Amino acid sequence: MRISTDMLRIAVPVASLLLLLAGVFYLQPRAMSYNGLNLLFNLAVPIALATIAQMLIMAVNDLDLSMGTFVSFVACVAATYLHDTPILGVLVLLGAIATYAALGVIIYLRDLPSIVVTLGMSFVWGGLAVLILPAPGGTAPEWARAVMISKPPLVPMAIIASVLLAVFAHLLIMRSSLGVLIRGVGGNQRSVQRAGWSVIAARASAYALAACFAVAAGICLVGLTTSADANIALRYTLLSIAGVILGGGEFTGGRISPVGAVIGALTLTLAGSFLSFLRISPDWQIGAQGGILIIVLAVRLLLNRLESKGGAR
Amino acid sequence: MNTRTMLLASATILAVAMPALAETSDKTIALSNNYAGNSWRQAMLTSWETITGPAVADGTVAGADAFTTAENQATEQAAQIQNMILQGYNAIVLNAASPTALNGAVKEACDAGITVVSFDGIVTEPCAWRIAVNFKEMGRSQVEYLAGVLPEGGNLLEIRGLAGVFVDDEISAGIAEGVAQFPQFKIVGSVHGDWAQDVAQKAVAGILPSLPEIAGVVTQGGDGYGAAQAIAATDRPMPVIVMGNREDELKWWKEQKDANGYATMSVSIAPGVSTLAFWVAQQILDGNEVPKDLTVPFLRIDQDTLEDNLANTQAGGVANVEYSQADAIAVIDAAK
Numbered sequence: 001m002r003i004s005t006d007m008l009r010i011a012v013p014v015a016s017l018l019l020l021l022a023g024v025f026y027l028q029p030r031a032m033s034y035n036g037l038n039l040l041f042n043l044a045v046p047i048a049l050a051t052i053a054q055m056l057i058m059a060v061n062d063l064d065l066s067m068g069t070f071v072s073f074v075a076c077v078a079a080t081y082l083h084d085t086p087i088l089g090v091l092v093l094l095g096a097i098a099t100y101a102a103l104g105v106i107i108y109l110r111d112l113p114s115i116v117v118t119l120g121m122s123f124v125w126g127g128l129a130v131l132i133l134p135a136p137g138g139t140a141p142e143w144a145r146a147v148m149i150s151k152p153p154l155v156p157m158a159i160i161a162s163v164l165l166a167v168f169a170h171l172l173i174m175r176s177s178l179g180v181l182i183r184g185v186g187g188n189q190r191s192v193q194r195a196g197w198s199v200i201a202a203r204a205s206a207y208a209l210a211a212c213f214a215v216a217a218g219i220c221l222v223g224l225t226t227s228a229d230a231n232i233a234l235r236y237t238l239l240s241i242a243g244v245i246l247g248g249g250e251f252t253g254g255r256i257s258p259v260g261a262v263i264g265a266l267t268l269t270l271a272g273s274f275l276s277f278l279r280i281s282p283d284w285q286i287g288a289q290g291g292i293l294i295i296v297l298a299v300r301l302l303l304n305r306l307e308s309k310g311g312a313r
Numbered sequence: 314m315n316t317r318t319m320l321l322a323s324a325t326i327l328a329v330a331m332p333a334l335a336e337t338s339d340k341t342i343a344l345s346n347n348y349a350g351n352s353w354r355q356a357m358l359t360s361w362e363t364i365t366g367p368a369v370a371d372g373t374v375a376g377a378d379a380f381t382t383a384e385n386q387a388t389e390q391a392a393q394i395q396n397m398i399l400q401g402y403n404a405i406v407l408n409a410a411s412p413t414a415l416n417g418a419v420k421e422a423c424d425a426g427i428t429v430v431s432f433d434g435i436v437t438e439p440c441a442w443r444i445a446v447n448f449k450e451m452g453r454s455q456v457e458y459l460a461g462v463l464p465e466g467g468n469l470l471e472i473r474g475l476a477g478v479f480v481d482d483e484i485s486a487g488i489a490e491g492v493a494q495f496p497q498f499k500i501v502g503s504v505h506g507d508w509a510q511d512v513a514q515k516a517v518a519g520i521l522p523s524l525p526e527i528a529g530v531v532t533q534g535g536d537g538y539g540a541a542q543a544i545a546a547t548d549r550p551m552p553v554i555v556m557g558n559r560e561d562e563l564k565w566w567k568e569q570k571d572a573n574g575y576a577t578m579s580v581s582i583a584p585g586v587s588t589l590a591f592w593v594a595q596q597i598l599d600g601n602e603v604p605k606d607l608t609v610p611f612l613r614i615d616q617d618t619l620e621d622n623l624a625n626t627q628a629g630g631v632a633n634v635e636y637s638q639a640d641a642i643a644v645i646d647a648a649k
Contacts, residue, residue, distance in 0.1 A: 227413035285383035
């Protein structure tokens, strides 16, 4: 029996997640409970959402360097407008999503490097966030707070949310025709164009969908923290890119894996906790986190090579 | 009879003293810190080690571990706090990356029955204790000191911190309050020194030519030495520059004091405030009633305490003081 490429692609992230989880349980048996799992993973939910958003951008061969500031901006909107005047808040967020769609179109039409455009936009989002919330504060919308601290029976909220997100993103991107189109643009833009599809529409919808997930990430984050800060999610830019790559995605070619991306985000969060339980000095923690990433990627590369060898035989 | 009374008395003292010791001897306290990249934070962590080491050794508490996040980010620190909940600490002492963004994690900790004490970088979550700095008073006290040494008043130059930061607004508001209280003073100029000597020196050098004679310079710390350098480069008489406990500032002050009897004062917050927070957490775990809002005492250096403080300050560092259990009890009583 031959293992398919997709299976292999997902096997490495799953294995690394399980390995880390085993390590955490060994170091801290208290984590092996309903509350423990929730505490371990609840901050991974917004990261997973931001990772899916980043993955959609990467699916069309672009890279979003404004993800962290955009999620921070959404968090600020959620803690202010969305809480005080929900209609205005929804309008602002819809406007932000429309801006993202427009960015996707502009990047394609003017043939601009997405890294430069999104890096520029990161200052715009950061500035808007400071304008909305000059000093840290605001209040999370009650419903967002209620969802994030809910305690469903048997399985903690963080796990349910991660599984739902993985299934939803998988159906949306791997099974729907829009998803196929988006990945097609990343794989071979010209052939999609020749086949009569609108690349502009595909790119616009990829960016808009990404913004939707990023908006969800910001709202979830505020639901967890109860109030916002203009710099709350700056780390999400790099975490989301690392999550996609860790989960089996690639920078080019529309090769992505939604389930892998969610697992990648969980793995990154867990790696932080694992190192903290190990009592590694903070000076070494970033290095150790990088080390874990490199090991996982090396294993994947090795498996890819073995697979291509097997195919050639 | 006499012996028996003494024995009885000792037994009573033991009975009173023992439970107080035993109350927290099985408790663990963790320090959650978001940043370690400057001399103030390094001194803060060193003070924590110095004070908690003996406290653990003599059994006052079972453990006092310090954790610093790998990156100065609120989301990182929230995860760190959640990990501490899992590790089963009884109290978390916290210097927060954000006053609000950690509230969710702090609430989780409170709900798990953990005592959370925030200091310096405080959190707004009501279930946590706050050991805050009264920056306003820090600004006001400078003008009060100047009123003492310059009774006839005069013109003041104000050096502010980093624009848009809460601390800068507070200290500046305090200075304005002080000037209103002592109307013989007038602020004739104000520049942003960003709490850095080189920035302050440039800013002061830039504004000096446009100023009348100045009697005093009110500062925010980290900027006094730069101001002194800028003024020394002109032929103006040296005004009274309020210092901010930095080693270079104290050293300059000492040189001037020895050369021409120059007098001023220096005020800032000691990094050892982490140890105050540690003892406050210990007192709360001990079952003592502690008000939720406490104020950090300033570390003020005057003409007669300059030498001692300078001797105890590392090159490039900040004057520091470590707090004892008795100091913490005094702060708590003052707030009641």
